[in-house]
Amino acid sequence: MKKAVRVLVWLAIGFGISELIYHYGLELLKVPTSSMSPGIEAGDYVLVNKFIPGPRYKANDPNRYGRFALSRSLNYGDIVVFNFPEADTIVPNKPGESYYLLRRRDAGIDTLLTEEYWGELEALKVTQRPRMIKRVAALPGDNIQIIRGVLNVNGAEKDFRISSGDSVIILPPGVYDPYVFPGNYRHGWNVDNLGPFYLPRKGDVLVLDPKTFPLYERILKVFEASAIEQRGNSFYLDGKPVQQYVFKMNYYWVHGDNRNRSFDSRYWGPVPENHIVGIVR
Template identity: 30%
Template sequence: MKTGAYIGAYIIAAPLLILIITGFWKLFEKAGRSGWEALIPVYSAYIMLKLSGKPWWLLLLFIVPGVNIIIALGIVIDFVKSFGKFKMSQHAAVVLLPFIYLPKWSFDKNTRYLGPSASYEFREQYSKHLKKTPTREWTEAVVFAVIAATLIRTLFIEAYTIPTPSMESSLLVGDFLFVSKVNYGARLPITPVAFPFAHHTMPLTGTKAYWDGIKLPYFRLPGFSEIKKGDVVVFNYPMDADSPFYRPVDKQENYIKRCQGTPGDTLSLLNARVYINGRPAVTPPNGEMEYVVNTNGRGFSSQEIYDLHLSDIQQFGSQDYMINMSAQSANTLKTDANVKGLRPNIRLRGIYDPEIFPHNPNFQWNVDNLGPIIIPKKGWTVKLDSLTLPLYSRAIAVYENNKLQIGRDGITINGKKTDTYTFKMNYYWMMGDNRHNSEDSRFWGFVPEDHIVGKAIFIWMSWDALSPSANKIRWRRLFNEIK
């Protein structure tokens, strides 16, 4: 985010924060406490617990991500109950619009401190107001469930499904995964105003499921580890920032690929083999690619196609086929008496493919041969010229929100002439294990760190819609760790 955007966010947030603190200050005074106690984080929550009659040890739960949000909301709601705010609409008001209702109630002469809302005496005295109708009980249960589920999905773990074959045969279409948010640290919402459980589009209506009038700065909680080469990662599809969607980062489509390069690595692809810093990378053992298969004219049975997981079968003439399969399937197929020859369909080096990043004829790259290319690292300074601009201009202009202009007088960034740029974020190179049937970094380049969603950890269900048998569940895949 640009510095100006941060300043703008602070300009908006500062008056709202002042209003909230003012409300707490005056309410503290109404309860016989000193107003300045509202200024001290955590201590002010302790005072609210004391005024509400709740145990102080609830503060210990502040250290648990996700739980701390629920506890904080509960403390505030119990606090305003002590001032006679019993209605559910009032509780919603203090949660959603505290900068309006806290000052309003604090200056309201009819609003006064009634005593600790959690005490037996308070509940007895105001039992008529505290009594909940069945409708309210159900509503509060649903609201709590939605909040709890949203926090779990945002901060801890979320379920995903594999809709496309880009990761086969490592991950199969119909695999249902759990993706950990804590491994790399949970990314807090950037577009916080959104319909629960809808990612970017509302079901049935097809309209936006979020409001992008409020966008928060990117922030990630501490995680257990950094992204490592070989990790299977869920991230937001970077090209959704463009037309026709113009989606915010956290509302872009979810993609799943394997991390092949991390910040600062020099990556090359030579004859379909990935090299990192000059050394060959580990090839996913269950990955797939295209093979040219020459036969004696007999085709392949449906059972053979299913058992060997052959896909995208194209026939040329009466004897030649192009088939997508794993190396294991290729080795098995070689032993078939029907097969006369079989080889990987690898594109020749030096043949330009305009669909391959950076989509520039000066880089004679294709899906099997590209690089070397340096993956940007936070703090790395690159010299900008005709060779580096095609590689890094999108990261500079789109992902790091700079105004990049290239003219006769040279290069300007945010109005300042320069010939270098220092990156503000880390970037990654993601590729599908199904090398000839995957849209990945080879087509659109780097994945910025703010697009990272989480790490795929295990398969909890696998459904084979194409199975010829009545049993569609792939039992052997259930609860398998993703490697």
């Protein structure tokens, strides 16, 4: 009887350790798309190292989120696994598509949800959102701009081994693409001509004005859960007038190596740090 109890105890300890490793250490993940081709192909398995940038906790609450700093911070060129930032709201019967992209594509999506049996919208916490894999192209505090298809970070061209796959048609500046971040016609951005855009760093102060607010509105309202609103040319936080905002988190810009086949920051913007799961080793 005592032997059986000892076996059960050791099994429980082993299970507990394996769960800790899975949640906070290492995880094997199957890659769903070819956005990182040719280095990583769809169907490949990769090992996710969560010790970089460190196991996260309270990831679903931007006011309490943190990490166990066991290793280093993220660097340029790191391949990262993260929860998809646009999956805070999903369409149940369209699991592979962004709700926000569907809404930009079809103004009548509310009717389609009912008539096409797409299902009722669901809200997902950060840790419940589907995972993606991309390469870090820019870090918090960087100024980025895409000029005729070339990424510039802080005024310098960057090459992160991005391949075009097929022949590339470069769009000219000023041709507005509603599917490209931030989805605002006033900026007139497209996948080949985007920015300039400043990547927020924790503690940075944003001066609020009607021109910059559309660039950061989703960050403030969704990722940082701030009750901020614009009334004319004025801004209010928790019902009180404000002229500036202090960011709670760091933000990253990511691209897929397979440029023409990658759904990345060019389309949905920066990745909040609480969405980062770990790096690929």
